[in-house]
Amino acid sequence: MEELSAAERDTGTVIATRALTKRFRGGQLAVDGLDLTVPEGSVFGFLGPNGSGKTTTIRMLMGLIEPTSGSAQVLGRAMPRSTRDVLPHVGALIEGPALYGFLSGRDNLLRYDAADPTADPRTRRTRVAAALDRVGLTAAAGKKARAYSLGMKQRLGLAAALLQPRRLLVLDEPTNGLDPQGMREIRALVRELASDGATVFLSSHLLDEIEQVCTHAAVMARGRLITQGPVAELAAGARGRLVVTTPDPGDAARVLKEQGVSDVVVTDDRVTGEPPDADRDLSEVNAALVAAGVRVRGFGLERASLEDAFVALTGEGFDVAG
Amino acid sequence: MSQADETAVLATRSAPAAPPAPAVRRLWTLGLFRSELTTTFRRWRTLALLGVLAGVPVLVGIAVKIETSDGGVGRGGGGGGAGPAFIAQITNNGLFLVFTSLAATLPFFLPMAIGVIAGDAIAGEANAGTLRYLLVAPAGRTRLLLTKYATTMAFCLVATLVVAVSALTVGALLFPLGELTTISGTRIGMGEGLLRALLIALVVAASLTGVAALGLFVSTLTNSGIAAMATTVGLLITVQILDQIPQLHAIQPYFFSHYWLSFADLMREPVYWDDLTRNLGIQAVYAAVFGSAAWARFTAKDITA
Numbered sequence: 140m141e142e143l144s145a146a147e148r149d150t151g152t153v154i155a156t157r158a159l160t161k162r163f164r165g166g167q168l169a170v171d172g173l174d175l176t177v178p179e180g181s182v183f184g185f186l187g188p189n190g191s192g193k194t195t196t197i198r199m200l201m202g203l204i205e206p207t208s209g210s211a212q213v214l215g216r217a218m219p220r221s222t223r224d225v226l227p228h229v230g231a232l233i234e235g236p237a238l239y240g241f242l243s244g245r246d247n248l249l250r251y252d253a254a255d256p257t258a259d260p261r262t263r264r265t266r267v268a269a270a271l272d273r274v275g276l277t278a279a280a281g282k283k284a285r286a287y288s289l290g291m292k293q294r295l296g297l298a299a300a301l302l303q304p305r306r307l308l309v310l311d312e313p314t315n316g317l318d319p320q321g322m323r324e325i326r327a328l329v330r331e332l333a334s335d336g337a338t339v340f341l342s343s344h345l346l347d348e349i350e351q352v353c354t355h356a357a358v359m360a361r362g363r364l365i366t367q368g369p370v371a372e373l374a375a376g377a378r379g380r381l382v383v384t385t386p387d388p389g390d391a392a393r394v395l396k397e398q399g400v401s402d403v404v405v406t407d408d409r410v411t412g413e414p415p416d417a418d419r420d421l422s423e424v425n426a427a428l429v430a431a432g433v434r435v436r437g438f439g440l441e442r443a444s445l446e447d448a449f450v451a452l453t454g455e456g457f458d459v460a461g
Numbered sequence: 462m463s464q465a466d467e468t469a470v471l472a473t474r475s476a477p478a479a480p481p482a483p484a485v486r487r488l489w490t491l492g493l494f495r496s497e498l499t500t501t502f503r504r505w506r507t508l509a510l511l512g513v514l515a516g517v518p519v520l521v522g523i524a525v526k527i528e529t530s531d532g533g534v535g536r537g538g539g540g541g542g543a544g545p546a547f548i549a550q551i552t553n554n555g556l557f558l559v560f561t562s563l564a565a566t567l568p569f570f571l572p573m574a575i576g577v578i579a580g581d582a583i584a585g586e587a588n589a590g591t592l593r594y595l596l597v598a599p600a601g602r603t604r605l606l607l608t609k610y611a612t613t614m615a616f617c618l619v620a621t622l623v624v625a626v627s628a629l630t631v632g633a634l635l636f637p638l639g640e641l642t643t644i645s646g647t648r649i650g651m652g653e654g655l656l657r658a659l660l661i662a663l664v665v666a667a668s669l670t671g672v673a674a675l676g677l678f679v680s681t682l683t684n685s686g687i688a689a690m691a692t693t694v695g696l697l698i699t700v701q702i703l704d705q706i707p708q709l710h711a712i713q714p715y716f717f718s719h720y721w722l723s724f725a726d727l728m729r730e731p732v733y734w735d736d737l738t739r740n741l742g743i744q745a746v747y748a749a750v751f752g753s754a755a756w757a758r759f760t761a762k763d764i765t766a
Contacts, residue, residue, distance in 0.1 A: 201596075
């Protein structure tokens with residue numbers, strides 16, 4: 140086992156992988172030399188297009204798949220060797236919920252709870268009832284799971300992950316199949332879990348979802364880790380664009396070019412461009428516009444989104460499968 | 462647990478600030494086994510299989526009743542004629558319907574039902590995706606496999622008892638009960654007859670443990686429950702056919718089904734144990750070999766479903 144660096148020791152690391160690699164028997168390299176560090180207490184967004192290796196990584200972290208090489212530590216212990224000690228502290232939703240259709244929602248949870256050797260059978264029903272309540276399924280608990288909608292199945296899967304107090308929650312695409320109201324509820328739940336002190340590892344291909352709830356993020360593409368860090372830093376890596384709203388777009392574009400703004404694009408009354416060097420005060424650019432007689436209706440920097448950051452990092456659209 | 466000690470040492474050596482997961486206290490309960498039993502027996506498929514098995518003695522009983530009602534006279538003990546063992550004796554004593562029904566279902570119906578349950582054990586969970594959630598619960602691979610095998614064995618016993626009880630009920634309704642004649646010609650009382658019937662049912666259930674282990678092994682090879690069931694039942698049919706080909710007599714004693722019908726020897730006076738023990742020995746060997754193979758395969762398998 141490699142030693143963790145001092146910085147990681149200070150912050151506390153819940154998931155740490157070193158050169159984690161998985162090559163499937165067909166020769167396909169699903170995960171390639173992954174060095175992932177998930178700080179304790181973070182809501183960690185794990186981003187990447189479909190097929191980028193997110194789920195294979197999660198399966199290796201959960202001890203379902205043996206890495207070809209490299210190592211993975213979860214809660215300070217090596218996986219997959221320590222599954223029996225680590226996994227009782229981990230709640231997981233992997234690649235969507237999987238249920239016994241012929242059992243009721245409640246019986247599904249009773250079965251998953253019975254599978255956990257650390258779960259006390261005497262308090263099983265209480266735990267199941269609390270988990271059902273937490274995801275808002277109490278009323279539908281007696282219904283057969285096959286009659287559930289996709290959103291209800293997703294909630295039941297979440298309830299299974301929440302049967303015990305967990306130190307780490309691994310949620311793979313938790314809002315899949317939910318309506319906007321359901322998505323909001325899940326995000327609220329994630330924030331609530333995080334405020335209770337749990338670390339939440341959230342994979343998604345929805346950038347705005349990550350941006351809304353996550354404190355940290357990592358981006359994967361084609362099995363490799365492209366970047367990781369606090370969300371604010373990642374978004375800051377991509378610079379915002381200068382936006383000028385004006386009834387005189389032609390003049391404005393000319394003046395902006397003179398002022399060192401590059402990549403100027405005119406669409407109707409909006410003129411956008413890459414702002415000049417960081418040390419140049421943008422108020423001077425605005426003054427120059429006004430001095431040239433350009434009527435300015437709006438002037439400002441459009442904040443870079445994580446999506447901009449992603450495009451800047453990969454040089455491609457987000458939904459391209461790796 | 463040397464494994465737990467080892468990981469504890471490792472965790473100390475490279476401990477990050479986040480305290481490593483404490484070694485958890487495992488409760489040795491039968492919770493998973495109970496859950497597995499109720500899950501298995503609440504499936505419509507399981508109930509349908511048991512229903513078919515319960516129907517066989519009814520059909521045999523009615524057929525025998527119709528055939529003998531006009532002639533009026535049974536053919537008597539040991540009489541010739543086709544059909545499963547003991548069929549000629551049913552009209553004299555309803556208890557023989559138990560032996561006949563077990564002899565009729567053991568070559569195919571019973572092992573086929575076991576093949577379905579065993580084949581579906583792991584592959585069916587993989588197919589439904591529930592396997593990954595059981596394993597991250599964490600059920601533990603060895604524990605889950607043992608639970609699955611124990612449940613399959615429990616099903617062997619239940620299936621055999623369903624046939625036996627159904628046959629006993631039908632036999633009592635349609636035919637007289639009372640003293641019976643053993644294969645050796647001696648007569649035993651009804652009480653001892655019932656005891657022998659129970660013993661035979663247990664031996665028949667034990668005869669199925671080899672198929673159960675084979676089915677469980679096949680089940681660890683694929684993520685398709687249907688494929689695992691079909692393969693297990695296919696193997697069963699193949700072995701049954703090969704067991705009928707005289708040129709293969711050299712290898713036939715090693716087939717799991719070769720000594721199945723030896724349970725009839727329990728109806729001899731005194732009991733003839735040679736084939737019975739051979740049968741149970743073969744079942745133990747199959748259970749050990751395929752059980753180990755299933756364990757080796759399942760504990761090293763990448764769960765991608």
